[in-house]
Amino acid sequence: MKDPGGAGHEGASGGPLPDVPLDAAALYRGHARFVAGFLSRLGSAQEDVADLTQEVFLVAHRRGGWRPGPARPTTWLAEIAVRVASQSRRTVRRRHEVADDGLDRQTSSTATPAEAAETTEAMERVSRALGTLDVAHRAVFVLFEIEGESCDGIAAGLGIPVGTVYSRLHAARRKFTAAHERLVAVPAALREVG
Amino acid sequence: MSGDPTRLRDDPGAPDALRSDLAAVAGATTPLDVDAGLARLQGAIGTLPAAGTALGKAALLWGGGAGLAGVAILGVVVGVMRATTPEEAASPRPRAARVERTEAKAMPAAPEPAAVPEAEPAAEPRPRPRTTSADRDDRIAREIAGVADARSALASDPARALSLARQGDRDFPGGILRPERAAIAVLALDGLGRTSESRAAAERYLQRWPRGPFAERIRRIVDSSEGEGAVRP
Numbered sequence: 001m002k003d004p005g006g007a008g009h010e011g012a013s014g015g016p017l018p019d020v021p022l023d024a025a026a027l028y029r030g031h032a033r034f035v036a037g038f039l040s041r042l043g044s045a046q047e048d049v050a051d052l053t054q055e056v057f058l059v060a061h062r063r064g065g066w067r068p069g070p071a072r073p074t075t076w077l078a079e080i081a082v083r084v085a086s087q088s089r090r091t092v093r094r095r096h097e098v099a100d101d102g103l104d105r106q107t108s109s110t111a112t113p114a115e116a117a118e119t120t121e122a123m124e125r126v127s128r129a130l131g132t133l134d135v136a137h138r139a140v141f142v143l144f145e146i147e148g149e150s151c152d153g154i155a156a157g158l159g160i161p162v163g164t165v166y167s168r169l170h171a172a173r174r175k176f177t178a179a180h181e182r183l184v185a186v187p188a189a190l191r192e193v194g
Numbered sequence: 195m196s197g198d199p200t201r202l203r204d205d206p207g208a209p210d211a212l213r214s215d216l217a218a219v220a221g222a223t224t225p226l227d228v229d230a231g232l233a234r235l236q237g238a239i240g241t242l243p244a245a246g247t248a249l250g251k252a253a254l255l256w257g258g259g260a261g262l263a264g265v266a267i268l269g270v271v272v273g274v275m276r277a278t279t280p281e282e283a284a285s286p287r288p289r290a291a292r293v294e295r296t297e298a299k300a301m302p303a304a305p306e307p308a309a310v311p312e313a314e315p316a317a318e319p320r321p322r323p324r325t326t327s328a329d330r331d332d333r334i335a336r337e338i339a340g341v342a343d344a345r346s347a348l349a350s351d352p353a354r355a356l357s358l359a360r361q362g363d364r365d366f367p368g369g370i371l372r373p374e375r376a377a378i379a380v381l382a383l384d385g386l387g388r389t390s391e392s393r394a395a396a397e398r399y400l401q402r403w404p405r406g407p408f409a410e411r412i413r414r415i416v417d418s419s420e421g422e423g424a425v426r427p
Binding site for chain 1 (some may be wrong): 197198199201203207208211212215216218219220222224225226227228231232234235236238239241327336
């Protein structure tokens with residue numbers, strides 16, 4: 001889906017960087033699905049993703065939209081999404097509400113039931129392994145490993161030094177990989193969920 | 195970037211299960227009704243200026259208990275206020291000073307996977323209106339126009355704003371801007387001095403949309419009325 005400003009979500013850092021400012025509507029057209037997916041991968045409950053996505057783009061509007069600079073629209077929006085998701089998580093905990101892993105209900109284009117089941121299990125494992133990371137590390141891990149952003153792009157978007165991106169990614173990988181390994185070893189338990 | 199490490203899903207040295215799981219997630223999409231969301235966003239933005247001054251003026255007007263003009267502006271911007279974190283809304287400090295930029299400022303930790311078998315009931319996503327016919331755009335446009343009219347009326351004629359909001363609920367029972375109309379109704383009742391009704395409407399709003407786009411501001415109205423016996427601070 002392309003927006004008028006040419007900022008159709010590429011899903012990776014290799015796409016062209018828009019050379020014109022993008023308002024909230026153009027950003028939404030181009031990147032709403034990216035933001036929704038990113039929020040899910042940050043751990044937001046699926047039932048909240050649409051509302052949180054709205055919040056992200058309202059903040060984007062309040063900030064005056066995206067302007068050409070070192071940060072890509074995706075990583076610029078990701079920084080807002082991290083803040084919105086973090087606040088949402090704090091609010092949810094305060095109200096003693098039960099959060100679920102939004103990643104579980106993402107969908108794929110998998111065709112057969114068997115493949116769909118495998119994909120669901122994969123998502124459950126990734127979701128739970130991501131759950132071992134705090135939001136700051138999870139954001140870097142998701143942007144790099146799943147969304148395909150570059151470390152420079154992540155640094156520019158989140159407003160942190162690229163060295164911090166590397167260190168967070170390194171730590172996140174170590175923790176994620178260990179958790180995933182444990183989860184692979186207990187597939188039966190996963191099948192009881194959901 | 196060439197200096198970046200190889201992504202795990204592309205790294206032959208990573209476990210096969212890890213690579214395949216990450217690839218599966220990377221290829222997945224999150225359900226989202228983009229058209230409805232865009233319409234809702236545009237409705238929420240309305241005629242709001244992109245940033246800064248109008249928002250600040252609205253916040254000042256509200257905080258000072260100014261008249262209906264403040265209420266009207268707030269009606270437009272309240273969604274944006276809700277969209278920020280409470281720290282942003284409440285604190286006069288510059289935004290940049292609050293952006294998470296260091297490792298030392300820890301984010302909330304997530305549960306360890308040791309609790310893998312935890313069986314949380316999977317709540318179904320809230321149903322969202324879905325139409326595919328050509329009149330959908332027109333319907334959304336009419337719904338947005340109705341909300342815009344109601345917002346405009348808040349300043350000069352809260353009774354009309356209330357009437358328009360309620361008419362919108364009747365005309366668009368499954369509409370995407372129900373939270374916006376409900377918030378306008380709360381503000382209109384407040385503007386009319388019908389404080390008990392305003393509070394009741396606010397409480398209904400919070401029951402229905404506890405994390406809706408205006409929930410934080412509506413919650414303040416309820417809290418304020420609890421503390422001072424009046425809806426308006």
